[in-house]
Amino acid sequence: MHWTEMKKDELELQFSPSCWSHRMAANEVIEAHVKALKEGTDKARALAQTLLNVPYGEGDGERLDVYIPNSNSLDLPLVIYIHGGYWQFLSKEESGFMAVPLVSKGVVVVAVDYDTAPKGNMDLIVSQVRKSVVSVVQQYSHINGLFICGHSAGAHLAAMVLSTDWSQYSIAPQIKGAFLVSGIYDLLPIVSTYVNEPLKMTDEVAVRNSPTTLVQQLKTSSSACHIVVAVAEHDSPEFRKQSEEYYRMLEASGLNVTLEDVPNTDHFNIIERLVEGEYHLTKLLLKMMGKS
Numbered sequence: 264m265h266w267t268e269m270k271k272d273e274l275e276l277q278f279s280p281s282c283w284s285h286r287m288a289a290n291e292v293i294e295a296h297v298k299a300l301k302e303g304t305d306k307a308r309a310l311a312q313t314l315l316n317v318p319y320g321e322g323d324g325e326r327l328d329v330y331i332p333n334s335n336s337l338d339l340p341l342v343i344y345i346h347g348g349y350w351q352f353l354s355k356e357e358s359g360f361m362a363v364p365l366v367s368k369g370v371v372v373v374a375v376d377y378d379t380a381p382k383g384n385m386d387l388i389v390s391q392v393r394k395s396v397v398s399v400v401q402q403y404s405h406i407n408g409l410f411i412c413g414h415s416a417g418a419h420l421a422a423m424v425l426s427t428d429w430s431q432y433s434i435a436p437q438i439k440g441a442f443l444v445s446g447i448y449d450l451l452p453i454v455s456t457y458v459n460e461p462l463k464m465t466d467e468v469a470v471r472n473s474p475t476t477l478v479q480q481l482k483t484s485s486s487a488c489h490i491v492v493a494v495a496e497h498d499s500p501e502f503r504k505q506s507e508e509y510y511r512m513l514e515a516s517g518l519n520v521t522l523e524d525v526p527n528t529d530h531f532n533i534i535e536r537l538v539e540g541e542y543h544l545t546k547l548l549l550k551m552m553g554k555s
């Protein structure tokens with residue numbers, strides 16, 4: 264069934280990732296998710312050298328954390344992680360977990376904060392994340408490859424970064440690879456759901472912030488980027504459809520894109536497991552960065 268034909272209840276269920284986990288009840292899976300991300304982030308902060316709360320703009324919320332390998336090398340790959348949580352939950356304080364397996368392999372990890380709703384709205388959040396990427400490139404001009412990874416709403420934001428017209432910015436970041444994990448690429452279906460209550464998007468705001476409407480811009484700005492669209496086996500059918508359709512659009516426009524359907528995962532552990540060195544997506548990310 265197309266989402267336009269769904270009743271509100273059905274649509275809201277499709278966009279309630281916690282209701283589709285095969286591991287735990289809805290409230291438990293979210294609690295466990297936040298705990299896993301926080302524990303992983305605390306571990307990363309103990310393992311790596313860190314620069315915490317580095318400003319990337321004037322706003323209080325415009326800060327990022329850097330996780331640095333204990334290496335003398337200057338030409339390390341760098342991955343920017345953009346957290347999920349429906350543009351209203353989570354922060355960089357739970358977003359350094361993937362540094363655990365990556366810094367030991369010589370990868371710099373940056374976790375970006377943005378003003379979640381209701382403080383921030385969709386246009387602001389997208390512009391903040393874009394600005395953070397420009398700031399990282401300016402500060403770390405010596406890095407050997409810029410990569411971006413986002414989960415859920417963060418995958419949407421990562422796709423929006425790839426789709427940026429950089430002509431209004433001081434530089435045009437060259438992103439070598441992108442990991443889009445369990446993302447939302449068409450925002451129109453969520454406008455009428457509970458997800459939009461704090462965001463208050465109109466259809467117009469949703470359309471201009473949908474990566475599905477910006478594929479031509481992505482092709483112009485990010486033609487050399489290897490894009491991995493990853494989706495969980497136990498994501499909801501609508502989430503799975505969003506990933507499949509965005510993947511097809513990118514592939515049809517001739518981009519270097521791969522669809523990864525990750526078995527035995529749900530919307531939450533598909534990203535939590537990046538704390539493990541032996542997890543399929545961790546290995547794939549390291550391979551993309553030339554570190555395996």
Ligand SMILES: N[C@@H](CC(=O)c1ccccc1NC=O)C(=O)O
Pocket residue numbers: 278279280281282293296297347348349352353414415416
């Ligand atoms: N109502 C949503 C809540 C949700 O997605 C979420 C909540 C807290 C932290 C992260 C979340 N989602 C994905 O990162 C759900 O049913 O999963």
